[in-house]
Amino acid sequence: MSRIAFVCAGLAWLCAAANPVAASQLPVSSRAEGEAQIAAAPGEAGHYLAYADWLESHGELQECAAVLEAGCRAAAGPAPVLLQLAAVYQRLGKLPRAEAMAREALVLLPELPEAHVRMGDVYLALGWTQSALECYETAVRLGPGQSLPRVQLVAGLLEAGTTAAAEDRCLEFIAESPEDPRLWLALGQVFEKQDKLREAFTTYGQVLGLDPASAEAYARQGRLFCRFGQFSSAADACRKSLQLDEGNLVAHAYLGIACSYLGEGEQARHHAQIAEAGGLNMTAVWKKLN
Numbered sequence: 001m002s003r004i005a006f007v008c009a010g011l012a013w014l015c016a017a018a019n020p021v022a023a024s025q026l027p028v029s030s031r032a033e034g035e036a037q038i039a040a041a042p043g044e045a046g047h048y049l050a051y052a053d054w055l056e057s058h059g060e061l062q063e064c065a066a067v068l069e070a071g072c073r074a075a076a077g078p079a080p081v082l083l084q085l086a087a088v089y090q091r092l093g094k095l096p097r098a099e100a101m102a103r104e105a106l107v108l109l110p111e112l113p114e115a116h117v118r119m120g121d122v123y124l125a126l127g128w129t130q131s132a133l134e135c136y137e138t139a140v141r142l143g144p145g146q147s148l149p150r151v152q153l154v155a156g157l158l159e160a161g162t163t164a165a166a167e168d169r170c171l172e173f174i175a176e177s178p179e180d181p182r183l184w185l186a187l188g189q190v191f192e193k194q195d196k197l198r199e200a201f202t203t204y205g206q207v208l209g210l211d212p213a214s215a216e217a218y219a220r221q222g223r224l225f226c227r228f229g230q231f232s233s234a235a236d237a238c239r240k241s242l243q244l245d246e247g248n249l250v251a252h253a254y255l256g257i258a259c260s261y262l263g264e265g266e267q268a269r270h271h272a273q274i275a276e277a278g279g280l281n282m283t284a285v286w287k288k289l290n
Contacts, residue, residue: 113143
């Protein structure tokens with residue numbers, strides 16, 4: 001396949017990614033259905049992605065990786081499968097393998113911003129901050145106006161400890177796209193990193209003005225309410241977050257903390273256990289309950 005054809009395939013996949021049904025061809029609702037779709041059309045990358053999504057949503061990451069590995073070998077135009085596999089290996093903590101998959105996707109689609117973002121994410125997880133920033137900058141250049149490369153660049157700058165640079169770039173992006181809630185959410189996180197808590201709280205309110213269904217903004221407000229000592233308001237904000245996204249770990253964590261201060265021990269334990277299973281440190285709740 002020519003370089004132009006690869007780029008066109010990548011752009012088509014990126015557009016489809018905004019539409020989950022288009023990206024997956026047909027939704028998968030069971031293991032048997034996922035296997036049947038792949039068997040019927042083993043060259044269709046979307047079938048592997050759809051089945052992998054179902055497996056990942058059920059916590060079957062190892063099997064998810066195996067399905068995507070098969071897709072990399074059998075699918076026509078495997079770049080989107082490689083990118084998803086890199087993300088899964090990153091979640092599994094297999095960072096060298098994640099790097100190899102992301103690098104292979106980049107060879108296939110060097111002009112696709114998403115491929116550079118994925119490579120940057122892997123580099124950031126490896127602790128190679130400068131390499132990650134270079135990838136994010138390339139993605140921003142290749143995808144002018146796209147939200148994801150900009151947000152990840154700001155996150156990378158924060159990870160590098162350059163909070164002033166992160167704020168400057170985020171404000172620059174917001175000036176160009178003032179209606180993008182993801183950029184405002186990133187700015188709130190920059191303010192939190194600088195301990196500008198009131199500014200962060202106001203910024204999360206701006207996010208909700210643009211996107212009332214932002215579970216992360218509600219969760220972050222709940223976190224700040226806890227820091228302000230307003231535990232009833234924190235619990236309300238975290239519950240709103242979980243109504244929108246029942247898996248939001250920040251909301252579970254700070255709802256657990258809020259409930260521990262409100263004397264709701266059973267609820268505190270429940271949400272703290274979920275957050276802890278997701279990798280968050282919930283010592284504050286256990287100390288409070290004991």
